[in-house]
Amino acid sequence: MKVLYFDCFSGAAGDMILGALIAAGADREIVQQRLAGLGINGFSLRIDDVRKQGFAAIKVNVDTQHDHAHRHLHHITKIIDGSTLSERVKRTATDVFTRLAEAEARVHGTTIEKVHFHEVGAVDAIVDIVGTAIALELLDVDRIVCSPVPVGSGTVKCDHGMMPVPAPATAELIKGVPIAACDEAGELLTPTGAAILTSIAETFGPIPEMRIESVGFGAGTRDGASRPNVLRVLVGRANAPAAAWQRDQVVILETNLDDSTGEEIGRAMERLMASGALDAFCQPIVMKKSRPGVLLTAIVPPELEVELTRLMLRETSTFGLRSRVSTRATLRRRIEEVATQFGPIRVKLGLEEDRVIRVAPEYDDCDSAAKSHGVTLREVMDAARTAWTLNDSDGR
Secondary structure, three states: OEEEEEEOEOEEOHHHHHHHHHHOOOOHHHHHHHHHHHOOOOEEEEEEEEEEOOEEEEEEEEEEOOOOOOOOHHHHHHHHHOOOOOHHHHHHHHHHHHHHHHHHHHHHOOOOOOOOOHHHHOHHHHHHHHHHHHHHHHHOOOEEEEOOEOOEEOEEEEOOEEEEOOOHHHHHHOOOOOEOOOOOEEEOEOHHHHHHHHHHOOEEOOOOOEEEEEEEEEEOOOOOOOOOOEEEEEEEEEOHHHHOOEEEEEEEEEEEEOOOOHHHHHHHHHHHHHOOOOEEEEEEEEOHHHOEEEEEEEEEOHHHHHHHHHHHHHHOOOOOOEEEEEEEEEOEEEEEEEEEOOEEEEEEEEEEOOEEEEEEEOHHHHHHHHHHHOOOHHHHHHHHHHHHHHHHHOOO
């Protein structure tokens, strides 16, 4: 399996992403040739080898003839759909722009059909996003992972005036994404960079197990004060075990309780799950002075450690808790919907590489269908598994 890792130690922007992918092996001449298939006039693309604060890097520059149109999503998708680009590139680029439109719509309280893309509607941003999609196709990677991303600090000038970093659209785009601590002044992560990374990355975390084959640096425009303004891309082959499952890190929070009621512990578990814990459970234990007690454990994403630590301290009688970082391996997952005699049911599929090895009907769907049809939960779950198996055997 071919793996690509975005090492965003100094943030990310559209031109930095494209430059890093070219530096990591995507043929620059082919990128330029295929970008011509967009059918947009009035721009030229320069791909230069530069030294950026001591690092050899690729700098992408888009020279335009005063094209700063405020385009809507349908204008951009029309350009992409009418191009000579491959379906894979069209799909990737459209996904990025759609995600960006959704973020802008939430910020401005409108719909994706009405939202203006402002600076992002300009030709240089279209070139950055479509060029990235082309470069990814040329690299032909199977999995994309991204590091936690620093966003910078201070303010940035937008169409609506000075705004705090991260910019509003960027903040929307990186919901749920781990952010790296950073004291660098200025905007390190742009909306375009955030839209690209959150659209194409399978997960955010440490460098996956891999044998590195190529390294590329993409240069940004400004010079960083505390770190070079470059984005690094690592491309390599996953070690054999990593090809079959995903690996990431979680935080284990746990505390021993001997003076909390069952109602309090139950509520704490419900609050933990509702607040983003991946799992929460309790086990009977014997504590000091031979007191019977409960070990309450929560498995949480690293970015929620502080929030859920606070919740456990508030919702239980404990005076303290323990935490540790743990590496986990998980099957890749996909959700599909199947038609059954009890109505549509979603099933969660566990994949080992491209092969489905686990089929799990969604409990809430099955529970609702069982109640409405007056049948057992097991009957609905069996029907969902059977429906998926029949559809899969038909070559879906």
